[in-house]
Each structure stands twice: as structure tokens, then as C-alpha cells.
Amino acid sequence: MDLPIRIFNTATKTVEQFRLMKAGVARGYVCGLTPYDEAHVGHARVAVFFDLFRRYLEYLGVNVRLVTNFTDIDDKIIEVARREYGNDLVSRWYEVPSRYIKKYLDYMDALYVKRAYAYPKVTENVQDMVKWIDELVKRGDAYVVDGSVYFDITKVPNYGEFSGQKIDELMAGARVEPEPGKRNPLDFALWKSWKPGEPWWDSPWGPGRPGWHLECVVMSSKYLGVPFDFHGGGQDLVFPHHENEVAIAKVYYGLRLFARYWIHVGLVNVKGEKMSKSLGNIIPIGDVLNKYDPEAIRLYFLNTHYRKPIDFNFSSIEAMENVLRGIYASHDYLLQLMDEAPERGSGDDEVVNEAFRFMVNFENALNDDLNTPAAISELVNLSNYINSRVVYQPERVSKYSISQLLNVLSYMGQVLGVLNKVTVNPTLVSIINTIIRVRQSLRERKLYDAADLIRDELGKLGIVLGDYGGRTYWFVDRRRIKLP
């Protein structure tokens, strides 16, 4: 099934038409995180981008089955657990991934990232992984060394092709730590043998745990079937992680690619430098959520094309808060005109045509390799149009054209994952309207002190009044007032 979307595929390094293998259903896998610490803005960017992709597909009528994994056992988790629980490591280590998974999901909820179809965990799929490894060993694509199992990259035709790496270059520049027993420094562990004091799972090669690259192949094919439509993650996963996933699946399934489209999101830097533990410049998403509107954070991420790096910057999030405020204001103004507007009006044709044009531009932007900055710009243009041509000329609008504009606003909002807070309690609306009428009569009698007091006091509550276009409009500042 052809979709209007054209998207860059890392596997071919070109922009391609996005086709689904099965009409009406898109199956995608996004590499999740290792829950050993707070999620940071980089994780959030990836999640928000794929959430947008998912929402746009849904807008186009596609049922999206999105799977995101948690690597809930690995060296770093053990390290943190050992630090926290010492000798109780074996009995309590799982509290570490459990804690950070819960927090991650809370952050995602706050960012309006829709829940995935499944969140498979390594620890819940070990038996499947063991079966895979067993099969790979039997076929001679992997070998056992002291209870560990390594994947033999020489068994894969064109290893390195996926990520554009040349094997000899990899060897030359190799900061590869040669593990004893590996036949080739580029071979990687499918199964890591147990060390005393660590959690373990049983296997034909002794106690141990699965290796990272294998996990994602096993879980994605288990939950989605192969081949599936798209596989994604951060740019930094291209090599070695995705190269190795492709290699494993290639020998296991004999498929050139076990996912058709490979989508990678640019990294988030801070002051021109990569976020890293050693530089101590990691920005946890929780900190950002404490200070800024989640919708503004979404828009901030989406205001840079997904393949470009973002240099993280707080003041740009504030700029997005201003943008959002303006869009909510347009929305609220429309609602205020609704009651008194006639059913139909002379300006209907023009307004509806314009609304349609904004929607088409919006779709075209997203179709062009998910050009979210251009799409956001259309949303802003729509908001400006509403203010200048509708709100300022209220005599031209009707219930019909207002509802069309609200629909378009709503569609765009749903795709971008913003405007989640549009609902305004009707009782609140009546109360505000009454207060405004009182204030208006005060103004007519030039009792400006009293009129200004009302405006100021409402403003403190987050209800912002503005006198323009010959009437008083108001909107609700969603950051300051929680709506039902």
C-alpha cells in the first residue's frame, strides 16, 4: 500500500516512497533505552519523533503497531544495583530497571507520547533468545568461548554495508577491546557468561545473560513478525547496534533486511557538545518537564527536522510556549464567536477554502520526509489567519466556517500532539462572559480603574483579556490554569 509519505531510509541512504507491506497496517520497532538512570532529552526527542510519525500514519488511516523495548539487564544496570544494594544485588537488582522504566513511562505520558503496542523486556524473553543463539551456534554462525557465545561476522556477506563502514577501516581505527577468545575483534557477544554475584539465566552454555544486539532482533521479530515496516532509533545506533541486528537477522532469516525502512533521529547536543556522563552535561527530561510546558517541549523538538542534530537550548522552548499561547488564543477566540454567529455566512467559501489549503500544506510538509518545522509553520499560519481574517472580522464568519477552522486546528493538533488542552468548561465560559459584560459597562461609563482591576485579577487567574476589534476577547493561559 502506497502512502503519500516520502522518507529517508538509512539502509539505502535515499529518500523513498513509504510503502506498507500490508494495507492499512504499519508495524514498527523503536529501540528503547537501558533503564539504569533518568531518561534524558535525547531519549525524549526520539520518542516524540516516532510518536509524531505514528500519529501522522494514524491520521492517514493506518493502524500503527509500535513496539519499544527495554534493555532491562546489562552491565550498567548491574553496576548501579551493586552500588545501591551491595550484597543484596542478586535479590534486589531488578528494582533499578523497574524504577526507571516507570519514570520513563511517566515522562512519556506527560509529553503526550502515545503508549506503544508493547514494551517487551529482555528478561521476559530470554528463552526465545536462547533458542536463537542455539540455532546460530548449530548453523556455525556463532561460537562458544568459556560460557559466552559470539557472533562470527565473517559469516555475513557485506558486513558493514548497512552503516557504511568498511571492515578494514573498523579494524584500523579500532579502539576495539580485544576480548580473549574472540576470533575477530568485531565479533560481538550474543550470550555473556555469568560472573559471581550477578543475576543469571540458564542456557546450554551455562548461566549468563543475552547480549544487546541480539535482543532487539528477537523481540522485534517476535512481536511484529518479519519482515516488518520500519525500525528506528537514535542516530548513534546505526553502528554497531543496527549493523549487528541486520547481520544476525541476515544469517538467521536469510533476509537482506528484516525491516524495510530504517529511520534514525539526530542526536541532542548541549552547547555544541555531545551529552555524556564524562562531560556531566546530561539534561534529564524530568528537569525540563518541571520547568516547561510539555507541549512546548514537543514543538521544540519537532521544530528541527528529525535528521538534524539539536543543540539543546532552553530559550527556544520558551519561544515555543509563546507560539502555543497564540494558537490556544486563536482557538478560544473562535469558541467565543461561535454562539452569536449565524448558521451560514457570505464568507464561508473563502474561509473553508483557506482552511483546506492550510491542511494540504500541512500534509505536504509531513509527506516530504516528515518536515515538521514546515508543518508547524502551517499551524502558525492558520492561527494567524484565524486572528486576522476571522476574529478581526467577526461579521464574516458563521457557525459552519468556525467549526471547519476548529476541525483543521484539531487535526493539526492531534498529529503534532499538541492542543490537548482545548476543552474549556462551559460553566466557566458563562461566568467569564458575565464578568466581561460587567466590565464592558464599567468601561462605557469610563470607570477604568474598576475595569482594569477586573482584567488584572482575571489575568492573575490565567484568564487573559484583550480589547480589540471593537470587542473584548479572552483566552485561557493553559500553563497557569488547569482545565477539566
Added chain:
RNA sequence: GCCCCGGUAGCUCAGCCCGGUUAGAGCGGCGGGCUGCAGACCCGUAGGUCCCGGGUUCAAAUCCCGGCCGGGGCUCCA
């Protein structure tokens, strides 16, 4: 050493793949408007050697070549 990406208004970014009106948007600035004030609203406005140099072309921000600067990957990383 090898590979990749970016360099467009004060700031954040579109446009480049498919070369062609006076290079766009938001934020910020400035000036007006709006039954007084305010304004988060409206109107207007300033602000750009499109990193540099060659080349291709009737025509280059856009394509090609070579530089410069910044960043990333090649080890765990989203």
C-alpha cells in the same frame, strides 16, 4: 586515519533531493492601531556577503570540485 552531518536574518529553523518570481517562518527588536491604559491581539517595519573560492548553466542558497569552521560516529550510548 576512515565515515557522516551542519554552516541561510540578533536567536531557533524551513527552503537544497526535483536550479528559475523582490530567499521565507517563528521568537525577539522598532513603530503604529485598537472608545483610556494594558496587551499575550492586529497592521507595518528594520535586519541576510545564503561559510569561502572555483566550475557547470541563459540562470546556483540549490548541482559539481576544492577549502575553512563547528559537531558527530568508528567503544556503551537515544
